[in-house]
Amino acid sequence: METDSALREVPGLRVDHLEVSYRGKGGTRISVLHDMSLAIGAGETLAVVGPSGCGKTTLARAVVGLIPSDAGTVEILGKRLDRGSKGRQLIASCCHFVFQDPYGSLNPRQSVRAVLEEPIRLKGGSSATQCRIRAEEAARRVGLSPSLLTRYPHALSGGQRQRVALARALATEPKLLILDEPTSALDLTVQAQILNLLLEVIEIQRLSTLLITHDMGVVRHLADRVLVLREGCIEEEGPSAEILENPRSRFTQQLNLASLHRLD
Amino acid sequence: MTFVLEVSGLSVATDNADPPNCVVKDLDLEVSPGEVVGIVGESGSGKSITALALLDLLPRGLTAHVARRLVIHGIDVATLSHGERRRLRGAVISVVFQEPAAALNPVRSIRAQFSELLTSEFGAAARYSASISLLEAVGLSDPRRVLASYPFELSGGMKQRVLIAMALAKRPAVLLADEPTTALDVLARAEILRLLSDVARTRGVGVVLITHDIGSIRAICSRVYVMYKGRILEAGPTQAVLRGPRHPYTRALLNCILGDRPPKSRLPAVPMADDSPTDEHGCVYVSRCAKATRACAVSPTIDVQGPTGSASRKVACWHPEPSAVHAPVDLR
Amino acid sequence: MAAHTQPLWPSRRQRGRRSYWLTANSEVTIGTLVVAGIALLAVLAPLLSSFHPDTIDLTSRLSPPGARHWAGTDELGRDIWSRTLFGTRLSLLMGAGISSIGCAVGSLLGAAAPVLGRWWDEILMRAIDVLMALPTMVVAMALTVALGPNLLNAMFALGVLSIPHFARIVRAQTLAVVQQEHYSASILMGGGKWHLLINNVLPNIIGSVSVLFSMHLGTSVLAASAVSFIGLGAQPPTAELGAMINAGRAYLLDQWWYVVAPGVVLTSLVCGCNLLGDGLREFFDPRAQTFGVA
Numbered sequence: 001m002e003t004d005s006a007l008r009e010v011p012g013l014r015v016d017h018l019e020v021s022y023r024g025k026g027g028t029r030i031s032v033l034h035d036m037s038l039a040i041g042a043g044e045t046l047a048v049v050g051p052s053g054c055g056k057t058t059l060a061r062a063v064v065g066l067i068p069s070d071a072g073t074v075e076i077l078g079k080r081l082d083r084g085s086k087g088r089q090l091i092a093s094c095c096h097f098v099f100q101d102p103y104g105s106l107n108p109r110q111s112v113r114a115v116l117e118e119p120i121r122l123k124g125g126s127s128a129t130q131c132r133i134r135a136e137e138a139a140r141r142v143g144l145s146p147s148l149l150t151r152y153p154h155a156l157s158g159g160q161r162q163r164v165a166l167a168r169a170l171a172t173e174p175k176l177l178i179l180d181e182p183t184s185a186l187d188l189t190v191q192a193q194i195l196n197l198l199l200e201v202i203e204i205q206r207l208s209t210l211l212i213t214h215d216m217g218v219v220r221h222l223a224d225r226v227l228v229l230r231e232g233c234i235e236e237e238g239p240s241a242e243i244l245e246n247p248r249s250r251f252t253q254q255l256n257l258a259s260l261h262r263l264d
Numbered sequence: 265m266t267f268v269l270e271v272s273g274l275s276v277a278t279d280n281a282d283p284p285n286c287v288v289k290d291l292d293l294e295v296s297p298g299e300v301v302g303i304v305g306e307s308g309s310g311k312s313i314t315a316l317a318l319l320d321l322l323p324r325g326l327t328a329h330v331a332r333r334l335v336i337h338g339i340d341v342a343t344l345s346h347g348e349r350r351r352l353r354g355a356v357i358s359v360v361f362q363e364p365a366a367a368l369n370p371v372r373s374i375r376a377q378f379s380e381l382l383t384s385e386f387g388a389a390a391r392y393s394a395s396i397s398l399l400e401a402v403g404l405s406d407p408r409r410v411l412a413s414y415p416f417e418l419s420g421g422m423k424q425r426v427l428i429a430m431a432l433a434k435r436p437a438v439l440l441a442d443e444p445t446t447a448l449d450v451l452a453r454a455e456i457l458r459l460l461s462d463v464a465r466t467r468g469v470g471v472v473l474i475t476h477d478i479g480s481i482r483a484i485c486s487r488v489y490v491m492y493k494g495r496i497l498e499a500g501p502t503q504a505v506l507r508g509p510r511h512p513y514t515r516a517l518l519n520c521i522l523g524d525r526p527p528k529s530r531l532p533a534v535p536m537a538d539d540s541p542t543d544e545h546g547c548v549y550v551s552r553c554a555k556a557t558r559a560c561a562v563s564p565t566i567d568v569q570g571p572t573g574s575a576s577r578k579v580a581c582w583h584p585e586p587s588a589v590h591a592p593v594d595l596r
Numbered sequence: 597m598a599a600h601t602q603p604l605w606p607s608r609r610q611r612g613r614r615s616y617w618l619t620a621n622s623e624v625t626i627g628t629l630v631v632a633g634i635a636l637l638a639v640l641a642p643l644l645s646s647f648h649p650d651t652i653d654l655t656s657r658l659s660p661p662g663a664r665h666w667a668g669t670d671e672l673g674r675d676i677w678s679r680t681l682f683g684t685r686l687s688l689l690m691g692a693g694i695s696s697i698g699c700a701v702g703s704l705l706g707a708a709a710p711v712l713g714r715w716w717d718e719i720l721m722r723a724i725d726v727l728m729a730l731p732t733m734v735v736a737m738a739l740t741v742a743l744g745p746n747l748l749n750a751m752f753a754l755g756v757l758s759i760p761h762f763a764r765i766v767r768a769q770t771l772a773v774v775q776q777e778h779y780s781a782s783i784l785m786g787g788g789k790w791h792l793l794i795n796n797v798l799p800n801i802i803g804s805v806s807v808l809f810s811m812h813l814g815t816s817v818l819a820a821s822a823v824s825f826i827g828l829g830a831q832p833p834t835a836e837l838g839a840m841i842n843a844g845r846a847y848l849l850d851q852w853w854y855v856v857a858p859g860v861v862l863t864s865l866v867c868g869c870n871l872l873g874d875g876l877r878e879f880f881d882p883r884a885q886t887f888g889v890a
Contacts, residue, residue, distance in 0.1 A: 274604075317604065320604070320605035322605075327603045327604075328603065328604040328605060329603055329604060334604065341604070346606065349605060
């Protein structure tokens, strides 16, 4: 089966028994994620879904180290991720995080060209000309016209901004892609274009993808497997067809129905 | 049949540009009492501006004009003085916006905010019980606790319910809801939509749901208007429009719904919108339309079909698809 | 578009009511004009004054404003107009110097603190707190006396004492930038502290820093004059606005003209700086939307 062979290769992402909590009032610890474990093979897309507050965004951020975790391990491409600069270098070299709000994730004082060149420059080893060429190549791949390269984020539409964010992801040539609600801020027709683009990129480059979303339609469209979170714990996990059509838990059933707007 | 909101010929344009830039052009809208009507469109379609124009909340630089009629709850707005027009807001026509957190004062309790709203109508003693009954009417199970809370202690869905209660406090005839569920998660979204539908049915309020989410329209709206770049391109009963769209834009929108498409399939994408200014005289959709011909350089007349009144189908297109239902779009 | 119909919700102006329109732009214009005008006077001081500021002429001591001495003379017969012009030069230089020291060092510390992490943030901010706890004028006086009372030392002392003002505000602005997602994005792409500071933080706070600087200019000029007023900055015979006002105190009742020229220039300069800073702040803030409720 496709999934088995994918997992036999080194998994793109592997999380074991991750715990994340924060200090609440009066010194108590409030647990946001409890005993979280998952694995994503090469070329596989795992969607993490759940209502707001369930911890899915926390999971994505904890995996890349933006939020400190209390316990558990994260392995990217078989390499253990530890805190400190080595861990950050590992992240920078082989994975890319696409944020939900395309406006916030672009530096308002950087032109599109500068945004695309930044990760290439940070990686090092490319001359200025090479940086420019690779940035233009990435822009072309996502369908951004060259005239947009000199613009600033405030002069772009939501769809264009998200394309820039995706072009930036492509410029880094990652093996692991983390998408935090990539299309929830976009119009329907623009969402269609971005989803087409994502499908193409993920397939061609065999990217492992962690997709955070609340939209079951997007899940159905992009994901191979689904993880349902409820208040920081795994409610259910399995292939997307199964979770969407025949979920075992009533909570998942509620989510499915609410997403497709059946008011019964 | 009387409408609770009847708009004919609403336009909104920028003040200073020459020629003035039309953000909304010649819009017609009818809402019956107890009906939920949907306006669907993408960002930049002018749907939110339409709501603001009806409430006199347009940002500086935009002015609304009505070419023919604006009648709210039987009152012809053109006959009112300035002071009387101002008093329409809240009492006759009311609104709920997208961000519940931004619409509530974070440093005052819910009870204080209700008091502020009800001072003109009730004495101090009656205000508390009036607030309780309003909160019960919107489905909050513990209204006393909610009244005693501050906004940050409530979830997004609860805050939106509080705002709907506030909007209904003065018993308006029309309620505009501008993207009321966009900022909420899926579970809260379904609850708020159900609430709006109940409000329309039990109180006879005409609800206008403005959204970009076709699923919401399908769930609660009996009629739908499809807007693009400030014009209504198609209008009619929801089932009819969604099962047999006649305008190419409506068809394109429905094609983008991820409902029953095979997973991992390529969606038929619409050509990207460009930034060039729209030609005032031609069809606004011409730059993205696969069916555009030379005739489309002239703004299409509206083709009305079916019985007059609210059940009629309107399409603004020179090449609409024929009205017989074909290839129904499955939205499961 | 139906241009002939009445607007649906006519605004105040459309209903024929007058409305005030002091726009934000006029503050910047007036402020810039005043500050630029005074600066121009100062630069052209040698050309605009017919007398050397230090020329003593005991025959015309304490003469009222007239054709020869536009602003009168002081107790040593020196032309007040010339002294005011040259004094303005000094005041402007002092003010700019003090604000520059405060701005450069304070902004750097304030921006670096959140970027470097919790520990450095705490250490730097506690150091700034210590500096803030010191009473400004008292310490300025002590430092100046210790180092020797002259303008340069006064400028240095006051500059150091204005660091906390900049540091705290710039730190608050930086904290806002650190919360934004492009900052996290740059971290994830491998950006180090220096890259984050130069690429993400600085371009986004430069607006507020320029506003702070221009608003602080007025305060600096006043502080420099105050120090000279008490005799610790400019030493006689140097012409300086604060020193002149100090000397004029003794002659206030009968020779009123003594303090008028330096006083008017000083007041105008400080007001001009404040207007400029106010206007710049309005300019850089996202324009607040006002609805057509009138």
